[in-house]
Amino acid sequence: KNEVEQSPQNLTAQEGEFITINCSYSVGISALHWLQQHPGGGIVSLFMLSSGKKKHGRLIATINIQEKHSSLHITASHPRDSAVYICAAIRGGSNYKLTFGKGTLLTVNP
Amino acid sequence: DTGVSQNPRHKITKRGQNVTFRCDPISEHNRLYWYRQTLGQGPEFLTYFQNEAQLEKSRLLSDRFSAERPKGSFSTLEIQRTEQGDSAMYLCASSSGQGYNSPLHFGNGTRLTVT
Numbered sequence: 001k002n003e004v005e006q007s008p009q010n011l012t013a014q015e016g017e018f019i020t021i022n023c024s025y026s027v028g029i030s031a032l033h034w035l036q037q038h039p040g041g042g043i044v045s046l047f048m049l050s051s052g053k054k055k056h057g058r059l060i061a062t063i064n065i066q067e068k069h070s071s072l073h074i075t076a077s078h079p080r081d082s083a084v085y086i087c088a089a090i091r092g093g094s095n096y097k098l099t100f101g102k103g104t105l106l107t108v109n110p
Numbered sequence: 111d112t113g114v115s116q117n118p119r120h121k122i123t124k125r126g127q128n129v130t131f132r133c134d135p136i137s138e139h140n141r142l143y144w145y146r147q148t149l150g151q152g153p154e155f156l157t158y159f160q161n162e163a164q165l166e167k168s169r170l171l172s173d174r175f176s177a178e179r180p181k182g183s184f185s186t187l188e189i190q191r192t193e194q195g196d197s198a199m200y201l202c203a204s205s206s207g208q209g210y211n212s213p214l215h216f217g218n219g220t221r222l223t224v225t
Contacts, residue, residue, distance in 0.1 A: 045214050097166065100153050102152045
């Protein structure tokens, strides 16, 4: 079992739909990243959070430390949101290196 | 801030050849990481530098792999005697190291294809 598990693996939505991507982890963490990766490889950090909730535009990330679970929500999804979304955990005492989930491929159709 | 720069973007090489990739982190970032990503998988940690010191190295990094960061600025990752299994995207990331709340910045990666 991977230390960081994401679901779903693939997600197809219609433009305007509310999107939720889930991340569960099995180890103690210092913080958790949500990352966006477009075709071609470039990765952008969307959020880094260690508790509670963060919001940026149409994106919302939440984390529940007790339940070892985080979610990424996209409101009013748009075709330009199509990308791979990756959850990555910073393990406690790990020199801040990331342990990644396998990613969720999101396709938003117009 | 010009971002994290990786060169080359793509590298095609024949099995058995040596290859070297370069990463230029954001200036003043003292932490630098190398990750490897194969198709359909999330990235996997390879190695980590704080300034010029290589502080951690993954078991994924066989003896054919070596990484350096000689002056604590740019870093190189060399793969000797490449194998087809080395084909992957090699990603570099850097951060300022101000605790775990410092944002992590990724380069666009170097895609290696070993034929």
